[in-house]
Amino acid sequence: MREVDVLILGGGLSGLSTAYHLAQPSRQTCLVVEKEARVGGTAGSRQRGGFVFDHGAHLLHLHHPYGKKLVRSLLRGNLVKVQRSAWIYLQDCYARYPFQANTHGLPRSVVVDCLAGAWRAAQRSHPGGDSSFADWSRALFGEGVCRHFMFPYNRKLWGVAPERLTSRWTGRFVPRPALDEVLCGALLDQKKGFGYNSFFYYPKKGGSQALADALAARLAAGCILVDSPVISVDLDARVAQIQGLGAVRYRKLVNTLPLPEFIDLSGPWPAQVRAARRRLRHASVWCLNLGVGRPDASGKHWIYFPEKKYPFCRAGIYSNFSATSAPTGASAFYIEVSRPGGAAVDLKALGKQVLSGLLRCGLLRPKDRLLVKDWVRIPYGYVIDDFEREPALKVLFGHLGRRGIESIGRYGGWKYSFMEEALLDGKSCAERLAGR
Ligand SMILES: Cc1cc2nc3c(=O)[nH]c(=O)nc-3n(C[C@H](O)[C@H](O)[C@H](O)COP(=O)(O)OP(=O)(O)OC[C@H]3O[C@@H](n4cnc5c(N)ncnc54)[C@H](O)[C@@H]3O)c2cc1C
16 A cells, blocks of 8 residues: 555645645655646636637735745746736626726716716715625625626625625635725726735746746646545545555545535534534536637627626636747636536536527627637636634534644635635645754
8 A cells, every 4th residue: 555644635726835834845655646637727728729718717815924925936938918808798888907906997877876876885884793795795786786787797606695605715806995986996997906906917828828837847746636626535544545656544634625526425424523523615607618710809808798698707808918829819718607616507508598698799700700619617716705614614624633634725714715825735734744
């Protein structure tokens, strides 16, 4: 039976980063097992017919000095810094993102609704404590912004009512403009960059996969096994069964698989843990990648679609992040559809609805040639931060901690986070494992 000091389940960014940082000063042997044929997980890319498609937009937001240094050293010259061009499409008009700061360009009735609501909200005090996303949004942005954007968009994205979501996840993700900025953004085409993603980094070549590949290239030979799904983990014996490899005995275990999946394939767990696992909710994402035989001249990076008549939440253009994502004279599009976790989807019907929506809003034109059409399923897209999540995680992480198991990353840690955080999660995990 193979024996390792540290067994890492999953070769996404958090798993690879754990192995990378563990390797630095430590002499511990480690093994990363990944079920797919390539590393990178959700932040991976696919090459189809000359196009490079990610799994929906995967832009690097580098806010931590170490995160920035690490990514720069991994990608060397293969990185560009891009000023965001993000929009909202509503009632056949475009407004700049974020909606709550920029209603310029929308129908006058929408602008008036949003301004009146923002004005009234500014006169009231904010709800304290653990308020729902619905109460939090109403108090901060007012009724108009909630009715036209916050509620319909977030209902579409998460698949649950805004009343059921907490407001805990909003911190860095939902910008909070001041009233004078709201007024300015109603009267003028305000180009001020709001929020954590006003600019972003992206690999010049190779899509977001380039980062995972660069990280994997720094690991010792034989440290990563692809095409090797973990099937079960006996926590008492500290033995994992890996398809194609057999039993692996470990001293320490790091999980980056979606937490519910890890609980299901490992054990023994008490009933309390199984009950807590059943309280976790998520949304799946279906991403339609399109290779279009026309260069896109709009320069737009992505567009949010709050209206129900469009089945997708967001659509964007990879080749506007990096021209190398599409062959000359063509464009690479992505269209993201969110569905409740595990829900069955009729892809043929959905594909028709998506294409007709793209034609209606003008992103696709009737004469466009579709060169490639490629669906990507992201079974765990978004972790839902409802009021069940935190009490359930308290139980789950309590038991994982007692077993000495690290569960990290966006899905192992069961949180709303981005790629830089997955890299930093891996670093902190490696430091804990090395006793630093
Ligand atoms: C639609 C969408 C858009 C996003 N956009 C951005 C963005 O613009 N910027 C940004 O910074 N972040 C973005 N993110 C978040 C980003 O994808 C994640 O933060 C990051 O990829 C998480 O990495 P991870 O290693 O924690 O998880 P994952 O990448 O999910 O890694 C887990 C790995 O485990 C593997 N695995 C699963 N089951 C098994 C098994 N049984 N055995 C072995 N291996 C298994 C998976 O194949 C996967 O490789 C986005 C996410 C989504 C869904």
